[in-house]
Amino acid sequence: MEGIEFGNGGKADLIVRNAGQLLTLAGPDVPRRGTDMCELGIIEDGAVAVKGGRIVFAGRTRDCNWESETEIRASGRVVMPGFVDPHTHLVFAGTREDEFELRLKGVGYKEIASRGGGIKSTVQKTRQALKAELMELAEPRLDDILRWGTTTVEIKSGYGLERATEMKMLEVIRDLGKKHLADLVPTYLGAHDFPEEFSSDREGYVNEVIKVIPEVVARHLARFCDVFCEEGFFSVEQSRRILKAGLDHGLPAKIHADELASSGGAELAAELKALSADHLTFASDRGLQAMGEAGTIPVLLPGTSFFLKAPSAPARKMIDMGLPVAIGSDFNPGSCPISHMPVVIGLACIQYGLTPAEAITASTINGACALGLESEIATLETGKKADLLVLRVENFGQIPYFFGANPVEAVVKGGEIVL
Ligand SMILES: [Zn+2]
Numbered sequence: 001m002e003g004i005e006f007g008n009g010g011k012a013d014l015i016v017r018n019a020g021q022l023l024t025l026a027g028p029d030v031p032r033r034g035t036d037m038c039e040l041g042i043i044e045d046g047a048v049a050v051k052g053g054r055i056v057f058a059g060r061t062r063d064c065n066w067e068s069e070t071e072i073r074a075s076g077r078v079v080m081p082g083f084v085d086p087h088t089h090l091v092f093a094g095t096r097e098d099e100f101e102l103r104l105k106g107v108g109y110k111e112i113a114s115r116g117g118g119i120k121s122t123v124q125k126t127r128q129a130l131k132a133e134l135m136e137l138a139e140p141r142l143d144d145i146l147r148w149g150t151t152t153v154e155i156k157s158g159y160g161l162e163r164a165t166e167m168k169m170l171e172v173i174r175d176l177g178k179k180h181l182a183d184l185v186p187t188y189l190g191a192h193d194f195p196e197e198f199s200s201d202r203e204g205y206v207n208e209v210i211k212v213i214p215e216v217v218a219r220h221l222a223r224f225c226d227v228f229c230e231e232g233f234f235s236v237e238q239s240r241r242i243l244k245a246g247l248d249h250g251l252p253a254k255i256h257a258d259e260l261a262s263s264g265g266a267e268l269a270a271e272l273k274a275l276s277a278d279h280l281t282f283a284s285d286r287g288l289q290a291m292g293e294a295g296t297i298p299v300l301l302p303g304t305s306f307f308l309k310a311p312s313a314p315a316r317k318m319i320d321m322g323l324p325v326a327i328g329s330d331f332n333p334g335s336c337p338i339s340h341m342p343v344v345i346g347l348a349c350i351q352y353g354l355t356p357a358e359a360i361t362a363s364t365i366n367g368a369c370a371l372g373l374e375s376e377i378a379t380l381e382t383g384k385k386a387d388l389l390v391l392r393v394e395n396f397g398q399i400p401y402f403f404g405a406n407p408v409e410a411v412v413k414g415g416e417i418v419l
Pocket of ligand 1: 087088089256330
């Protein structure tokens with residue numbers, strides 16, 4: 001922010017004027033809870049001025065004294081922060097549409113896995129793929145996500161289940177981050193599943209996952225450590241060991257919790273003061289209560305439950321309990337190929353019972369909180385990074401209402417018009 005004047009007036013790099021609804025999401029840089037989730041800080045006939053990649057003004061157009069040669073007229077449009085997707089598995093090789101069809105015919109996950117499908121097929125193909133191939137596959141996915149308004153994306157490793165491929169995936173995320181306009185946040189998920197070679201020595205694999213952590217940290221390849229904590233996968237004890245090892249090396253914890261059954265994941269998240277616990281379809285009331293006290297953010301993934309025809313997470317209950325709900329896409333080749341946040345917002349409303357305003361808070365500032373980026377992005381306020389969207393809708397309620405449509409007309413990333 002050095003060298004930027006924060007007074008009202010002067011020469012800006014870009015001004016967006018006359019927004020029908022400017023959703024500033026203004027407020028303290030903390031997770032939004034309860035009725036605060038409905039407060040979008042709406043300014044009618046709003047303007048945003050940008051300089052040096054930062055917001056220098058956000059308010060009413062008539063109060064904006066900044067000038068610029070580059071202007072966007074946004075009358076009759078919604079202008080809002082770029083979406084933050086705090087949960088994806090975007091780097092992978094191979095697709096699984098054959099498995100999708102089998103599932104439609106009623107074939108169960110175990111049967112699919114025994115035919116060589118499921119996560120094991122993705123692991124096999126991702127292990128075989130060269131770094132350049134993984135980059136080539138991931139880049140258009142990111143382009144597409146940006147076109148639908150997501151400007152910050154978390155990406156997990158977890159299709160290697162062995163040191164070399166986990167490192168390869170994290171390197172791909174790092175290299176993509178340097179190349180791509182979207183900001184990427186890498187997470188180490190060596191504990192996504194057990195690899196076949198350790199099927200009779202699960203503790204041995206837990207040790208392998210832990211052994212990799214110091215290298216991941218020393219090479220700055222991940223900002224978080226995540227575990228798939230679930231019956232039949234990583235037990236609470238195994239998850240605790242892995243996440244504690246991450247914490248000991250300075251990696252805040254994230255956890256895939258209670259997606260398939262109430263497995264004690266929410267309770268563990270609270271015990272470790274995890275930054276987020278994700279899925280939570282079957283989380284216990286006790287676990288949710290403890291998460292609230294610990295400050296753990298629930299990241300809900302309505303696209304996955306929709307795609308799998310699985311039950312919805314109790315989102316309304318969480319909001320009523322005062323939990324700061326965030327939403328993510330969970331984009332991955334098996335359980336959720338849905339990557340577009342406007343679609344996820346629609347599903348959060350239709351399937352999970354969020355109001356449109358709550359879903360927008362969940363996909364911006366609360367998502368940023370789930371990545372520890374709340375003081376940098378996801379609201380339109382002076383000093384924040386200028387990541388913003390111009391949407392071809394008259395009001396924010398039309399984002400979920402025109403379900404399946406892409407409302408994005410322009411994307412401004414770090415102050416540059418990129419789309
Ligand atoms: Zn996931």
